[in-house]
Amino acid sequence: MATDLDRTMIYSRNAFGPGEPETVCVEHFEGAPLSYMTAAAVVRLKELAAAAAVLPTTTRTIEQFRRIELPGAPWPYAVTSNGGNILVDGAPDPSWRAAIDAAVRAGGASLAEVGAALRSRVDDSWVLKYREADGLFCYLVVDPAGVPDDFLAEWDQWCRERGWSASRQGRKIYTMPQAVCKSRAVAEVRTRLRAAGDLEPDAPTLAAGDGALDAEMLAAADHAIRPRHGELEELGWDHPGLTVTTATGIRAGLEILDWFTAALAARLPALARGAVAEPAG
Incomplete structure (x- = not known):
């Protein structure tokens, strides 16, 4: 499960949308609160991270990503810099970065x-x-x-x-x-998880994102979802099998997590009964 962060999982106050849901601050910058999730989304993301291979995937720099206290950490893998860096247990993978730098030069x-x-x-x-x-x-x-x-x-x-x-x-x-894109990094992490036996060979790739820089990742996934806001919404972007949330703003984050959970529960019925399952996608 690869998910964009800003305006997909986490939201500034300006991006909350209508209403006043109960929220939890998940990022501070220079001592001030910056990004939030709904309280229900915090719980749901923790549950998913315990049961499945969840991959935070962001255009943020490494430093900007590290500011976020994303529920479900520590993350074995994370994608930052729009796919230019893969973090392994929090540290940048030098071999991946070297390959990206070579591709950009070429x-x-x-x-x-x-x-x-x-x-x-x-x-x-x-x-x-x-x-x-x-x-x-x-x-x-x-x-x-x-x-x-x-x-x-x-x-x-x-x-x-x-x-x-x-x-x-x-x-x-x-x-x-053009060599720096999220979909290539997501595919690389998927390959590594399968090689390590941490992901079933037939586990589908699920993806979520709201911006134009997410479009290739959504299109490459087996199943994808985007919120009913953001750049892709403004562009009217669609793709076969794409789901679009009903909610807008911060409530869309919870709807996306519910969609991930439903997809996982369809493969692992034990999750629907509240049991923690082995990683499966």
């Missing part, structure tokens, strides 16, 4: 080249921050109202000619090498 432009081209196209009237993430990709934090109408499409076209792509998620515009 695929086209360097981060330095892309970053310079991006900075030459923007200005402070609508860009609040420019950031580079784990030496892999870059992103802008923007004022959404000020972004020129044609900027993203033109920038994405420039990037695709050089082995990169651009997408927008909320207040961030990501510029990503």
Whole structure:
């Protein structure tokens, strides 16, 4: 089970949506609360992590991921940096990162080249921050109202000619090498779990995510779910077998976990009776 985090599992207050559910803070930044889950979702994620192979999968950097007190830890594996890093027992896997770096070099432009081209196209009237993430990709934090109408499409076209792509998620515009993607890292972790005997050979891959950077991971999964909010919702993104939540905002996180639980219980009826089962997918 591979799940995106921000606006899929965890939510800032601005992303809560309607109502006031009971919540638990799962991330602090500079001493202030930042990200939350519903209290029910906290319980459900702990149950799933005890019974199945759950894989946190995020575009966050390693440092940003480590800020989260995600229920169900410690995680044998986690995917950060949009697939550019795989954490094994919390530590970056150097062999995976070396392979990613080689693929990026072979695929086209360097981060330095892309970053310079991006900075030459923007200005402070609508860009609040420019950031580079784990030496892999870059992103802008923007004022959404000020972004020129044609900027993203033109920038994405420039990037695709050089082995990169651009997408927008909320207040961030990501510029990503095409070699860096969540689906490849998820497939690698699945291979390792099967080789170690920690995952049944026929266990399906389930995935959840809300943004354009999650689309390839959702499409590659055997079964996938996305919330009824976020970038994919705005794009009207669909795929055969895709489930879309009924809920929006933070309540969608619990609905996604309920969907994961139902899928697991269908394979492991003991889970539905409250028993903890062996890892199975």
